[in-house]
Amino acid sequence: MGAPQASIRRLALTRQVIYVLVAAAVIVPFLVHFPLEGKPSRVTKALFDKVQALPDGSVVLFSFDYDPSAMAELYPMSLALLRHCFRKGHRPIVMTHWANGVGLCKELVERASSAVGKKAGDHYVLLGFKPGYSNLILNMGESLQGAFDKDYYGNPTQGMPALEGVHSLKDIPLVVDIAAGATVEMWIAYGRDRFGFELGAGCTAVIAPDLYPFLQSGQLVGLLGGLRGAADYEVLLERPGSGLAGMQAQSVTHVLIIGLIIAANVAFLWRRRKT
Amino acid sequence: MWFKRTIPLLICFVVGTLAFVHEFVPHPLAGTFRQEMTTWFRIIGGFGLFIGAYSLLHMHVTRIRRRQAGWAYSAFVFLGAALMIAFGLYNGGAGPLAPPPGEDTMFQWLYMNVQVPCGATIFSILAFFMASAAFRTFRARNIEAALLLVAAVIVMFGRVPISEALSTVFPKAADLLMEYPNMAAKRGILLGISLGMISQSLRILFGIERSYLGGGD
Numbered sequence: 001m002g003a004p005q006a007s008i009r010r011l012a013l014t015r016q017v018i019y020v021l022v023a024a025a026v027i028v029p030f031l032v033h034f035p036l037e038g039k040p041s042r043v044t045k046a047l048f049d050k051v052q053a054l055p056d057g058s059v060v061l062f063s064f065d066y067d068p069s070a071m072a073e074l075y076p077m078s079l080a081l082l083r084h085c086f087r088k089g090h091r092p093i094v095m096t097h098w099a100n101g102v103g104l105c106k107e108l109v110e111r112a113s114s115a116v117g118k119k120a121g122d123h124y125v126l127l128g129f130k131p132g133y134s135n136l137i138l139n140m141g142e143s144l145q146g147a148f149d150k151d152y153y154g155n156p157t158q159g160m161p162a163l164e165g166v167h168s169l170k171d172i173p174l175v176v177d178i179a180a181g182a183t184v185e186m187w188i189a190y191g192r193d194r195f196g197f198e199l200g201a202g203c204t205a206v207i208a209p210d211l212y213p214f215l216q217s218g219q220l221v222g223l224l225g226g227l228r229g230a231a232d233y234e235v236l237l238e239r240p241g242s243g244l245a246g247m248q249a250q251s252v253t254h255v256l257i258i259g260l261i262i263a264a265n266v267a268f269l270w271r272r273r274k275t
Numbered sequence: 276m277w278f279k280r281t282i283p284l285l286i287c288f289v290v291g292t293l294a295f296v297h298e299f300v301p302h303p304l305a306g307t308f309r310q311e312m313t314t315w316f317r318i319i320g321g322f323g324l325f326i327g328a329y330s331l332l333h334m335h336v337t338r339i340r341r342r343q344a345g346w347a348y349s350a351f352v353f354l355g356a357a358l359m360i361a362f363g364l365y366n367g368g369a370g371p372l373a374p375p376p377g378e379d380t381m382f383q384w385l386y387m388n389v390q391v392p393c394g395a396t397i398f399s400i401l402a403f404f405m406a407s408a409a410f411r412t413f414r415a416r417n418i419e420a421a422l423l424l425v426a427a428v429i430v431m432f433g434r435v436p437i438s439e440a441l442s443t444v445f446p447k448a449a450d451l452l453m454e455y456p457n458m459a460a461k462r463g464i465l466l467g468i469s470l471g472m473i474s475q476s477l478r479i480l481f482g483i484e485r486s487y488l489g490g491g492d
Contacts, residue, residue, distance in 0.1 A: 014407075014410070014411075015407050018403070018406050018407045018410055019403050019406075019407070021406075022402055022403050022406045023403075026402070036435075036436040036437055036440070037436060038435075038436030038439050038446070039439060039443075039446070041446075041450065042450070067394060068390055068391040068392075068393070068394030068395055069394040069395065069397060069398040070398065071391060071394065071395050072395050072398065072399065099324070100390075103383055103386035103387060103390075103391075104391070106383070107383075107387060130317065131317055131320040131321050131323070131324060132313065132316060132317035132320050133320070135312075135313035135314075135316040135317050135320070136313075136317060138309060138313045139310065139313045139314065139317070142306065142309065142310050142313075143310075146310070150374070152374070152375065153374050153375065154373070154374020154375075155374075205434070208453075209453060209457050209461060210461055212453060212454060212457060212458040212461060213458050213461050213462040213465060216454075216458060226434075228434055228435065228436075231436070247435065247436050250435055251435040251436060251437035252437075253402065253406075254431050254432060254434070254435045254437075255432070255435075255437065256406070257405070257406050257409055257410075257431065258428050258431055258432055260406060260409060260410040261409050261410065261413050261424065261427075261428065262428075263410075264410050264411070264413065264414070265413075265414060265415050265424070268414050268415070269415070
């Protein structure tokens with residue numbers, strides 16, 4: 001009985017030590033400033049270039065399909081993309097497939113727009129949430145104003161200056177889905193392949209590997225993967241934000257985890273050689 | 276039997292077949308049909324939200340009634356839901372069916388200052404569990420596990436900018452792993468899933484797969 005109990009105690013102690021180390025790896029880099037700026041990845045640059053290359057005043061649809069739990073990873077890239085659009089004079093249309101994400105959409109678009117004096121309805125549209133997922137995309141492909149007859153603030157979308165010349169998804173050159181779930185695949189199958197717009201994506205780091213086949217096939221023009229994607233976009237935009245700030249903590253935490261894995265494997269191999 | 280089996284199977288076959296066939300019909304009627312169907316689906320999706328809410332609340336009522344372990348947390352679910360529903364209906368004084376007023380409401384305040392930090396906190400706890408799990412279980416027990424471990428370490432290190440300070444080899448190696456072996460494996464998995472979905476859809480359409488009707492058989 002003594003040996004298993006000692007083993008459990010040792011395990012609990014190890015876990016506590018790891019938790020303290022991870023906490024320190026996250027907190028300390030925010031206190032000790034050491035700027036880390038990596039070279040933006042090819043896939044991030046591709047999306048940046050796409051937004052940059054659109055003629056001024058183009059409409060860009062953003063689908064922010066995440067909720068507060070993924071905010072730390074996805075909020076910085078959403079903000080950077082919106083800022084880029086407003087800088088270029090584009091007209092962002094913001095919506096979400098996640099009922100829990102409406103508040104974030106509102107906060108995001110109002111934060112990005114108020115800094116540059118842009119107004120809802122005139123320079124951007126906040127459509128908010130509607131249920132339906134793929135069916136909502138199909139509806140929007142038939143008629144955007146039919147799918148969303150009013151914006152988040154209750155104003156009719158018909159005749160809205162920011163939607164001038166936009167009747168359906170076919171009139172939108174670029175859609176960007178920022179996702180914490182499987183909505184990117186949905187936008188590809190029911191939106192991009194059917195209505196012909198270009199599609200960019202941003203996602204949590206854990207989802208990014210799933211989307212690489214769509215990059216190679218050209219169904220995605222670019223991809224922002226996790227906080228690193230946001231940091232890369234901020235570098236390209238030349239406007240540092242919380243994505244870049246988070247790189248310090250993420251770098252140290254990654255190094256710590258790699259160190260833990262190596263230490264555990266050295267101990268494992270040493271024990272195996274002994275026995 | 277007629278109402279529980281035959282009619283649902285017929286509806287499934289007719290609607291499923293029409294939904295499939297109309298994609299290949301370039302007639303305006305096909306467009307109207309799609310518009311109508313997707314509106315119906317969205318309405319049904321709206322009802323799904325009610326069913327989800329009912330199911331959640333029912334589960335927590337049962338936990339409180341039976342005084343199961345952690346029942347106080349269930350009571351907290353009701354407190355949170357009641358507060359959010361009340362402020363949502365109040366809607367900053369505009370009323371339940373009016374559009375949200377321009378200035379921030381109490382609902383939005385609670386969302387930004389309670390739900391957002393709570394949600395982010397729960398998700399961030401994952402970092403601690405992942406570090407602990409990686410330390411305890413990620414072992415090079417054989418060649419395959421060793422390969423996986425080396426790939427994981429390269430990607431983890433190559434994806435953070437600190438690696439570039441040492442050498443540009445790490446980010447390049449990480450990109451290489453993501454763009455070739457990872458993509459090839461993911462594509463294979465995607466193809467497998469897609470073929471499985473097609474065969475399952477056909478089974479449902481032709482009434483071979485009936486588990487969605489419930490009650491076995």
